[in-house]
Amino acid sequence: MARKPKLAVWKFSSCDGCQLSLLDCEDELLALAGNIEIANFLEASREVIKGPYDLSLVEGSITTPHDLKRIQEVRKISKFLVTIGACATAGGIQALRNFQSVSDFISIVYATPEYISTLEQSTAISSHVKVDFELHGCPINKEQLVEVISAFLFHRKPNIPAHSVCMECKLAGNVCILVSNGVACLGPVTHAGCGALCPSYNRGCFGCYGAKENTNTSSLSNKLYQLGVKNQDIQKLFRSYNAYTPAFLKESKAHD
Amino acid sequence: MENNSLIILAESLQLIFDNLNSFGYQTIAPTISENTIVYDQITKISDLPIGYIDEQTGGHYRLKKHSKPTFFSYTVGANSWKKYLHPPKVRLWQIKRKAKAMEFVSEETQPPKLAFIGVRGCELAAISIQDRVFLKDKFVDPIYSTRRKDIFIVAINCARAVKTCFCTSMQTGPKVEEGFDLSLTEILDDKKHIFLVKVATEKGREILKNIPYKVATKEDENIAENIIKTTAQSIEKKLDTENIKELLYQNYENPSWDEVANRCLSCANCTMVCPTCFCTTVQDTTDLTGEIAERWRSWDSCFTSDFSYIHGGSVRVSTKSRYRQWLVHKLGAWLDQFGTSGCVGCGRCITWCPVGIDITEQVKTLRENNG
Known part of the structure; x- marks a missing residue:
C-alpha cells in the first residue's frame, strides 16, 4: 500500500474549537488515524513529524506580523490547504476590531501596550495565501470535517452544499x-x-x-x-x- | 344500491381513526407544532387543531383561536403530504468492498401503510400531479410507487379560505372531486356537529363499518354544497391562466424578472414547501476507510447554484435566472412536460417565502409588462 497521506493541523488566532472538532470525532478517529498519518497536531500530540504535508487544516485568522510570516511557511509545506471555521475563512469574531482602531483598544486593555505586536485587522487565510477549500462554521460541524477528509483521501469533491x-x-x-x-x-x-x-x-x-x-x-x-x-x-x-x-x-x- | 352519501356525528371521526389503525394504517392528520398546522401521526381526534384557524398572507403565518370548536376550519398546513410520498432524504444503495469484488447492496424498504386524513382539494391535485411525474412515464420511481400504493385518503372540503388561497384559479378546489377514499364536509350549527361523508371506494366503505350513520338528505347535501360555495366565493386571490405558457415563453427578458430578483432570497423555501416540486440531487459518499460507499438522494431546488452545475460552472448564476426557471417551469413548461400546470393554488410558496413574494402578483406584473 502507498504511504498514508500526512495531515497537519495549524492554529492561528482562534479559540481552538474547530480543531477540537477533530478530536471530537470519536467514532471516526480510529478510522482516521488508520488512513491518514496525523503528523503535526499539537492539540493532540507533542510529537511532530516534519513536513511537507499532504493535507493542512488551518484554524484561526491572521492578526499579528508573526502570523503573516507563518501562514506563508504553512502554505509552502502544504500540498492541499483547507481552512476550518469562521476565523480562518472570514476573520472570525475578532474581526469586530476591524471596525475600530486597534491602538485605542491596546491602550485600554493592556498595562504595557508596548509589548503588543498586532495588525490593524483580523483577516481570513485566503487574504494571504491560496486556499484549496474553505469549511465554514463557528465551530465547524465535525461530520462535515470527516466528509472533507474522506473526499480528500478518495480524490473526490466534498459534498458541502453552499445553499441556505x-x-x-x-x-x-x-x-x-x-x-x-x-x-x-x-x-x-x-x-x-x-x-x-x-x-x-x-x-x-x-x-x-x-x-x-x-x-x-x-x-x-x-x-x-x-x-x-x-x-x-x-x-x-x-x-x-x-x-x-x-x-x-x-x-x-x-x-x- | 348502497348509499354513498352519509351523515356521521363529528365525534365518530375517532372511529374512523380507530378503524384505520386496526386495519394497520398509521394515521397522519393535521396537528399543531410550534404554533403552526403540520401533518403528523396522531391517533386521537383530540390531537387535531380543534377550534383553531390560520391567518396566512405573504411571508406571514399565525394560528388563532376560533369562535367554534370545529375540527377543520384552518386551511393547508406548513408542510405538505409530499414528505410522506417523496421523502426528503433516502439512501439509494451502498457498495461494500470485498476481497476482489464490490458488493452492491440495494435498499429494501417496507414503508408503513399510511392514511392521510384532512387532505384538501389543492392537495389532492398535488398528489395527482406527483403521480403523473413519478408513476406515469417510462421510468417509475420505485420509492414513490412503494409508498403511494397503499395510501388511504380522507379528503376534506374547505369551509374557509385564507388570503393566499387561489385553488379556484387553478381549478383544484375548494370542492374535492376525485382521488380520495372518503371525503368529509364539516357542518356545525346550534343543534349539531356532524360530517357529511362521501364514499368513493370500497376501501372507504370498509373503513366505515360499525360506525353509526344515517343517509344524507337532500337538505344535508345542500348545506354542504353551500359551505363549499361560500368558501369558493371568499377566495380573493386570482391567477389568470389564460395563454400562460405563451406569456411565459415570450417574456424571458421581461423587466419584471429583475424586480423580483431584488427581493428573492434564493433560499429555496418556496420549492421545499411546494407540494408538486419534485427535484432531487444525488450525492455519493465514501467513509474514511474506503470500504463503504453510499448514494443518497435528497430534495433539491432550482434556486441553488449547485442545481444547475455542469462542467465548468453553474448555468443559472443569477437569482433572476433561477426565479425565472422556477416560474416558467411551474406554470408553463410543466404543461408541455406533463399535460398539467405544476401549480395547484395552495399558496404555500406565498406564505412561506420569508419576504412574501407572490406567484400570482408576478404573473400579473408579467402580463402588465407583456411584450
Whole structure:
C-alpha cells in the first residue's frame, strides 16, 4: 500500500474549537488515524513529524506580523490547504476590531501596550495565501470535517452544499419560525452546514456559517425591519462570527 | 344500491381513526407544532387543531383561536403530504468492498401503510400531479410507487379560505372531486356537529363499518354544497391562466424578472414547501476507510447554484435566472412536460417565502409588462 497521506493541523488566532472538532470525532478517529498519518497536531500530540504535508487544516485568522510570516511557511509545506471555521475563512469574531482602531483598544486593555505586536485587522487565510477549500462554521460541524477528509483521501469533491440554512430546515421537517412566529432569523442568507441547529430549537439562525452563495442580505434586512427589528439590531445580527465575510460586511455597513 | 352519501356525528371521526389503525394504517392528520398546522401521526381526534384557524398572507403565518370548536376550519398546513410520498432524504444503495469484488447492496424498504386524513382539494391535485411525474412515464420511481400504493385518503372540503388561497384559479378546489377514499364536509350549527361523508371506494366503505350513520338528505347535501360555495366565493386571490405558457415563453427578458430578483432570497423555501416540486440531487459518499460507499438522494431546488452545475460552472448564476426557471417551469413548461400546470393554488410558496413574494402578483406584473 502507498504511504498514508500526512495531515497537519495549524492554529492561528482562534479559540481552538474547530480543531477540537477533530478530536471530537470519536467514532471516526480510529478510522482516521488508520488512513491518514496525523503528523503535526499539537492539540493532540507533542510529537511532530516534519513536513511537507499532504493535507493542512488551518484554524484561526491572521492578526499579528508573526502570523503573516507563518501562514506563508504553512502554505509552502502544504500540498492541499483547507481552512476550518469562521476565523480562518472570514476573520472570525475578532474581526469586530476591524471596525475600530486597534491602538485605542491596546491602550485600554493592556498595562504595557508596548509589548503588543498586532495588525490593524483580523483577516481570513485566503487574504494571504491560496486556499484549496474553505469549511465554514463557528465551530465547524465535525461530520462535515470527516466528509472533507474522506473526499480528500478518495480524490473526490466534498459534498458541502453552499445553499441556505432554510434547505436544511425544510429537509429536517422544521416549520419556518421567521414566518410563523416572527423570529429574526438569518437562515435565508446563511451557508448550510449546521443542520439548522438553532431553528430546530425555535431560535433564529445567528449566521455562524457565514454567507451562503448568492446572498440577498438587503431583502432579508427589509423583512426584519418590517418585523420590528431595529436598525442597530439588524447591524448586530450581521456583525458577529462572520462580520467580515464580504456579504455580511456590506450589509452591516448599510445600517451604520 | 348502497348509499354513498352519509351523515356521521363529528365525534365518530375517532372511529374512523380507530378503524384505520386496526386495519394497520398509521394515521397522519393535521396537528399543531410550534404554533403552526403540520401533518403528523396522531391517533386521537383530540390531537387535531380543534377550534383553531390560520391567518396566512405573504411571508406571514399565525394560528388563532376560533369562535367554534370545529375540527377543520384552518386551511393547508406548513408542510405538505409530499414528505410522506417523496421523502426528503433516502439512501439509494451502498457498495461494500470485498476481497476482489464490490458488493452492491440495494435498499429494501417496507414503508408503513399510511392514511392521510384532512387532505384538501389543492392537495389532492398535488398528489395527482406527483403521480403523473413519478408513476406515469417510462421510468417509475420505485420509492414513490412503494409508498403511494397503499395510501388511504380522507379528503376534506374547505369551509374557509385564507388570503393566499387561489385553488379556484387553478381549478383544484375548494370542492374535492376525485382521488380520495372518503371525503368529509364539516357542518356545525346550534343543534349539531356532524360530517357529511362521501364514499368513493370500497376501501372507504370498509373503513366505515360499525360506525353509526344515517343517509344524507337532500337538505344535508345542500348545506354542504353551500359551505363549499361560500368558501369558493371568499377566495380573493386570482391567477389568470389564460395563454400562460405563451406569456411565459415570450417574456424571458421581461423587466419584471429583475424586480423580483431584488427581493428573492434564493433560499429555496418556496420549492421545499411546494407540494408538486419534485427535484432531487444525488450525492455519493465514501467513509474514511474506503470500504463503504453510499448514494443518497435528497430534495433539491432550482434556486441553488449547485442545481444547475455542469462542467465548468453553474448555468443559472443569477437569482433572476433561477426565479425565472422556477416560474416558467411551474406554470408553463410543466404543461408541455406533463399535460398539467405544476401549480395547484395552495399558496404555500406565498406564505412561506420569508419576504412574501407572490406567484400570482408576478404573473400579473408579467402580463402588465407583456411584450
